[in-house]
Amino acid sequence: MKKIFSHLFGPRIFCKDNRSMWSRNHVICFLLLFVFVLQLWGCGPKRHVVKGKYARGTYKPYRVGGRTYYPLPSAKGFVETGYASWYGPNFHGRSTANGERYNMYAMTAAHKILPMNTYVRVENLANNRSVVVRINDRGPFVRNRVIDLSYAAAKKLGIIGPGTARVRLVALGEVGSIKGNVVTFKRTPDFMHGDFYVQVGAFVSRQNAFRLRQKLMERFKTVTVVKGYTNGQSYFKVRIDAPDDYRLAKRFEQKIEKAGFPQAFLVAR
Numbered sequence: 001m002k003k004i005f006s007h008l009f010g011p012r013i014f015c016k017d018n019r020s021m022w023s024r025n026h027v028i029c030f031l032l033l034f035v036f037v038l039q040l041w042g043c044g045p046k047r048h049v050v051k052g053k054y055a056r057g058t059y060k061p062y063r064v065g066g067r068t069y070y071p072l073p074s075a076k077g078f079v080e081t082g083y084a085s086w087y088g089p090n091f092h093g094r095s096t097a098n099g100e101r102y103n104m105y106a107m108t109a110a111h112k113i114l115p116m117n118t119y120v121r122v123e124n125l126a127n128n129r130s131v132v133v134r135i136n137d138r139g140p141f142v143r144n145r146v147i148d149l150s151y152a153a154a155k156k157l158g159i160i161g162p163g164t165a166r167v168r169l170v171a172l173g174e175v176g177s178i179k180g181n182v183v184t185f186k187r188t189p190d191f192m193h194g195d196f197y198v199q200v201g202a203f204v205s206r207q208n209a210f211r212l213r214q215k216l217m218e219r220f221k222t223v224t225v226v227k228g229y230t231n232g233q234s235y236f237k238v239r240i241d242a243p244d245d246y247r248l249a250k251r252f253e254q255k256i257e258k259a260g261f262p263q264a265f266l267v268a269r
Contacts (some may be wrong), residue, residue: 048251058098058116064141075118075171082146084122084167086154087139096137104151110137111147111169119172122147124157124165131156196242196249198256200264202228202235209236216240219259242266 061070072078092104102108109120114135123130133153140148147169149157157167185223200216204207209225216223222241227234240256242249253266 019075052057062138064138067136069112071113072115075114075173078114078118078169078171080146080169081125082167082169083144083164084124084147084149084154084157084159085140085142085145085164086149086151088151090155091200098136100136102137102150106150107133107153108129108150109133109153110138110139110149111135112138112141114171115174117174119174120147121170121172122149122153122157123168123170124159125168126165127158129157182249193244193246194245194268196244196266196268197239198249198253198264198266199263200240200256201239202237204233204235204238209238212238224261 029216059071059073061068077199088104094102096102116135118135120133120135121132123128131153154160201212213223213225220240224239226237228237242252249266253264256264
């Protein structure tokens with residue numbers, strides 16, 4: 001490890017004669033070491049990494065209660081079952097996550113990861129009542145709850161009294177335009193198919209990257225080493241091509257993890 005430090009930062013960092021230089025460089029050394037270790041082990045959240053405009057605004061990951069949530073880039077095909085709750089007078093008029101004012105009498109709801117302005121059909125599984133709501137807020141951040149309904153939506157579903165109910169969510173799509181009673185939904189991109197790969201590790205040393213590649217090739221076919229840059233530092237990233245179907249790609253990622261590489265994560269080019 002000292003050899004790596006000497007190569008990256010020069011011998012002045014380890015000189016104790018100049019205490020001010022040592023103190024300043026020691027802090028810099030520690031911070032860069034932290035970044036280096038993260039890259040070395042290829043660590044990071046195991047998720048479908050999406051690039052471009054879908055990594056900005058309300059699509060950006062956010063953290064609540066010690067957990068990080070990763071909003072979906074598309075609601076296409078989204079179905080979920082769980083408990084719904086509702087929020088009313090105490091939040092009426094407050095700002096929602098997308099910047100609107102919460103109106104307890106409007107047909108809206110909060111969801112942790114669905115894209116903003118997604119229309120969702122919510123069915124109360126106890127009485128078969130259903131409503132259509134628009135997502136304009138984030139939440140609920142309570143265990144086992146999947147959606148937080150407005151007062152108006154909760155009233156139509158019959159859950160004002162009990163407070164919660166088991167429901168089924170079906171995403172209808174993101175609204176494009178509304179003319180009278182006709183709602184037109186935007187065409188959503190297909191994120192279930194694409195060019196995927198699994199990154200297994202990233203190394204400063206080219207030799208270490210190719211050593212891992214050689215080991216992986218004993219079990220997997222297409223293993224490549226790609227040179228990349230992060231904050232001006234070059235790294236050699238070890239990748240394995242994955243199936244172009246997202247579900248199959250996720251299974252492939254899990255297979256690699258079980259093979260002894262728990263730091264592996266799926267990426268979409």
